[in-house]
Amino acid sequence: MSELPKYYGYKMRILEMIADLPPGSLIPTERALALDFGTSRTTIRKAIGELVAEGKLTRTQGSGTYTGGPKITHVRQLTSFTEDAKAIGYTPSSEILDIEQLHVDDSHAVEAQHMNLSHGDPFVRVKRVRLGNGEPLGLETACIPGELEGFAGHLRERGSLYATLREDFGIRITEVEDGVETHLAGPEEARLLKVEMGSPLLRIDRTGFDDDGRVVEWTVGHFCGDRFRFVARTRAAVA
Amino acid sequence: MSELPKYYGYKMRILEMIADLPPGSLIPTERALALDFGTSRTTIRKAIGELVAEGKLTRTQGSGTYTGGPKITHVRQLTSFTEDAKAIGYTPSSEILDIEQLHVDDSHAVEAQHMNLSHGDPFVRVKRVRLGNGEPLGLETACIPGELEGFAGHLRERGSLYATLREDFGIRITEVEDGVETHLAGPEEARLLKVEMGSPLLRIDRTGFDDDGRVVEWTVGHFCGDRFRFVARTRAAVA
DNA sequence: CGGGGTGATTGGTCTATGCCAATCTTGGGG
DNA sequence: CCCCAAGATTGGCATAGACCAATCACCCCG
Numbered sequence: 001m002s003e004l005p006k007y008y009g010y011k012m013r014i015l016e017m018i019a020d021l022p023p024g025s026l027i028p029t030e031r032a033l034a035l036d037f038g039t040s041r042t043t044i045r046k047a048i049g050e051l052v053a054e055g056k057l058t059r060t061q062g063s064g065t066y067t068g069g070p071k072i073t074h075v076r077q078l079t080s081f082t083e084d085a086k087a088i089g090y091t092p093s094s095e096i097l098d099i100e101q102l103h104v105d106d107s108h109a110v111e112a113q114h115m116n117l118s119h120g121d122p123f124v125r126v127k128r129v130r131l132g133n134g135e136p137l138g139l140e141t142a143c144i145p146g147e148l149e150g151f152a153g154h155l156r157e158r159g160s161l162y163a164t165l166r167e168d169f170g171i172r173i174t175e176v177e178d179g180v181e182t183h184l185a186g187p188e189e190a191r192l193l194k195v196e197m198g199s200p201l202l203r204i205d206r207t208g209f210d211d212d213g214r215v216v217e218w219t220v221g222h223f224c225g226d227r228f229r230f231v232a233r234t235r236a237a238v239a
Numbered sequence: 240m241s242e243l244p245k246y247y248g249y250k251m252r253i254l255e256m257i258a259d260l261p262p263g264s265l266i267p268t269e270r271a272l273a274l275d276f277g278t279s280r281t282t283i284r285k286a287i288g289e290l291v292a293e294g295k296l297t298r299t300q301g302s303g304t305y306t307g308g309p310k311i312t313h314v315r316q317l318t319s320f321t322e323d324a325k326a327i328g329y330t331p332s333s334e335i336l337d338i339e340q341l342h343v344d345d346s347h348a349v350e351a352q353h354m355n356l357s358h359g360d361p362f363v364r365v366k367r368v369r370l371g372n373g374e375p376l377g378l379e380t381a382c383i384p385g386e387l388e389g390f391a392g393h394l395r396e397r398g399s400l401y402a403t404l405r406e407d408f409g410i411r412i413t414e415v416e417d418g419v420e421t422h423l424a425g426p427e428e429a430r431l432l433k434v435e436m437g438s439p440l441l442r443i444d445r446t447g448f449d450d451d452g453r454v455v456e457w458t459v460g461h462f463c464g465d466r467f468r469f470v471a472r473t474r475a476a477v478a
Numbered sequence: 479c480g481g482g483g484t485g486a487t488t489g490g491t492c493t494a495t496g497c498c499a500a501t502c503t504t505g506g507g508g
Numbered sequence: 509c510c511c512c513a514a515g516a517t518t519g520g521c522a523t524a525g526a527c528c529a530a531t532c533a534c535c536c537c538g
Contacts, residue, residue, distance in 0.1 A: 004426060005521065008436070029488060040523045045489090050437050054423055061489045062531030177472045180419045182439040182464025184293055187243060197247070198289050200421040200439035200464070225421030225439070232471035233416045244491060268518060279493045284519090300519045301501030 010037055011047035018056065018067045025067045027057070053199055055226025068226075081130055081140075091133050094159065097192075098127040099152045114207060114218040115145050122147045126155065129192055130221070136193045138223035144171070145216065171216050173208040180204050180230055189222055200225040249276055250286035257295065257306045264306045266296070292438055294465025307465075320369055320379075330372050333398065336431075337366040338391045353446060353457040354384050361386045365394065368431055369460070375432045377462035383410070384455065410455050412447040419443050419469055428461055439464040 010033075018027060027033075030048065034041040048065060051057040059065040081092060104112045104121045117123060123145045130138045142161055144151075154168040155161060165171040183203040190197040201222045208217030223230075249272075257266060266272075269287065273280040287304060290296040298304040320331060343351045343360045356362060362384045369377040381400055383390075393407040394400060404410040422442035429436040440461045447456030462469075 005436075007521080008426070031488080040525095042524085043522060046521095050423060053437070059489060060531080061529065062487075064488065064531090175472065175474050177470065180441065180469040180471075181467070182421055182441055184289060184439065187247070197244075198292070200423065202419065202421055228420070230419040231416065232419075232473055233414065234471060234473060235414050246491080270518080279495095281494085282492060285491095298519065299501080300499065301517075303501090303518065 006039065007043045007046040010039065010044060011050055013037070014047060014051060015056065021067045023067055026064050027067065029064065052196060053226075055224075093131045093134070095129040095131065096126065096156065097129060098125075099155070100125050101147065101151070111143050111218065114205075115143060115215045117145060121145065124148050124151050126161065130223075132227075135227070136224075137227055138221050139189055139192055140219060140221035142217065142219040165216070172210055173217055174211050175209045176217075177207045177209075178204060178230070178232060179206075182225070183222055185222075193222070193224055195224055202228055202230060204230060245278065246282045246285040249278065249283060250289055252276070253286060253290060254295065260306045262306055265303050266306065268303065291435060292465075294463075332370045332373070334368040334370065335365065335395065336368060337364075338394070339364050340386065340390070350382050350457065353444075354382060354454045356384055360384065363387050363390050365400070369462075371466075374466070375463075376467055377460050378428055378431055379458060379460035381456065381458040404455070411449055412456060413450050414448045415456075416446045416448075417443060417469070417471060418445075421464070422461055424461075432461070432463055434463060441467055441469060443469060 014027070014033070018025070021027075028036070030041050030044050033048075034044045037044065048057060048059065052059060056068045057065055058068065101122065101124050102108065104117050104119055104123065108117075108123075111123065111125070112118070112121070115123065123143050125141065125143050127141045128139075129136055130140055144165065148169055151164070151169075154164045158164045158167070162173065165173070181203045183201045185193065185195050185197055185199040185201055187197060189195070189201065190199065193201075195201075202225055204221045204223060206217065206219045206221075207215055208219075210216045253266070253272070257264070260266075267275070269280050269283050272287075273283045276283065287296060287298065291298060295307045296304055297307065340361065340363050341347065343356050343358050343362065347356075347362075350362065350364070351357070351360070354362065362382050364380065364382050366378075366380045368375055369379055383404065387408055390403070390408075393403045397403045397406070401412065404412070420442045422440045424432065424434050424436055424438040424440055426436060428434070428440065429438065432440075434440075441464055443460045443462060445456065445458045445460075446454055447458075449455045
């Protein structure tokens with residue numbers, strides 16, 4: 001046995017094959033590749049599986065396997081998805097899945113903890129799919145403490161959560177703390193983001209503070225690992 | 240056929256099984272689970288595979304499959320690994336794999352681009368494994384432009400790259416830009432970080448600037464997705 | 479000429495099985 | 509009593525094949 005698994009060798013060979021192809025090119029079928037390489041379809045699928053997870057290939061049942069999507073999508077996440085995406089010539093949009101004015105109960109333990117809320121306190125929760133140039137990039141759930149009258153209408157009109165909070169409710173976020181971890185796509189995320197189950201995602205949670213240091217926003221988002229890049233610029237506070 | 244794949248159901252059942260177990264507990268063998276659930280070992284392996292990728296299980300050939308490690312390790316990456324890790328009561332250390340004083344040639348295209356260097360310009364490159372409480376957390380390669388005399392010795396003594404630059408070479412980093420993406424572990428990363436090939440990692444690249452806006456550091460790191468959390472705190476610059 | 483149905487194609491999932499490599503266990507020899 | 513060698517156990521890799529579901533192309537019918 002050689003050092004590396006066979007499937008890894010085939011992965012590299014496929015990587016060479018697709019290196020020069022334009023995005024969206026159809027590659028040979030799994031059965032054909034297995035035959036060509038003299039291996040089994042299972043092994044080819046494992047090789048292709050990793051390339052898919054890396055965003056270098058996409059596969060569609062019944063159709064075929066194609067070379068990677070439109071390419072990497074750099075998106076700054078420094079202040080707001082909408083505002084930053086525009087700044088780099090990217091067309092952002094959102095599809096609102098759900099807006100609710102809620103009151104904290106036992107099912108909101110996580111939200112309450114992050115926003116320092118108690119049982120019965122009001123907050124708004126918005127669930128959205130974030131799109132870039134029409135393609136789904138991420139799934140975001142934002143929570144804002146308080147009772148926000150007519151919030152849904154304002155948000156739909158402006159498109160941007162931050163703009164809505166600022167212009168319609170006088171809520172200004174002056175400092176944010178972002179946390180980034182990895183996460184694997186579950187059934188819901190896979191469906192909404194159009195990726196395979198188990199695909200690596202970036203889980204980005206954000207806590208927004210106002211001038212008085214109060215939490216005025218808490219958001220959790222899951223973004224496609226291969227299409228998204230989180231960027232933070234920080235003035236070093238160290239002496 | 241139900242909506243969800245079978246392996247996903249088994250994954251959830253295994254998740255329940257291990258929910259109450261302390262970290263490090265041995266779970267039944269793959270063959271036993273396959274028999275119990277009335278399915279094939281292949282399917283069980285797929286279920287366990289995802290749980291491993293999520294950090295909930297670890298498996299060792301010849302030994303068995305065990306419940307997840309010591310739990311999530313929050314690490315701030317705001318200024319410096321060493322300094323921040325200490326601040327939250329975590330014992331950081333590094334294992335230096337390689338230190339080189341180099342001059343830009345054709346093989347350093349990426350490095351040169353990020354540091355705005357030209358052919359022949361000198362820079363130092365350090366490759367380290369970052370450890371937290373003795374466990375490998377990440378693999379980092381740092382590049383610093385310039386000719387740094389006695390750099391290796393100073394770094395080994397101080398342990399911290401930032402402290403070395405500051406104290407021994409008068410290089411002060413006042414602003415950093417961090418980029419975060421996902422990345423799957425390749426053979427080398429898998430070996431050094433003690434994770435499986437294909438495990439999701441956080442790829443964190445950092446560009447450090449001095450007061451004059453010059454690039455004085457460029458670093459790329461790969462960190463275990465399940466043991467690491469990137470945190471950035473930003474004063475919103477938006478009007 | 480247009481539209482819809484039908485079958486071939488292709489990826490998605492699962493089974494059953496074999497062998498390899500790392501680890502652990504056990505027992506015998508020094 | 510300790511150490512180590514050999515066998516049993518366990519995960520790691522790969523094979524061959526079956527059936528399902530989504531898609532696509534083509535042909536037939538209106």
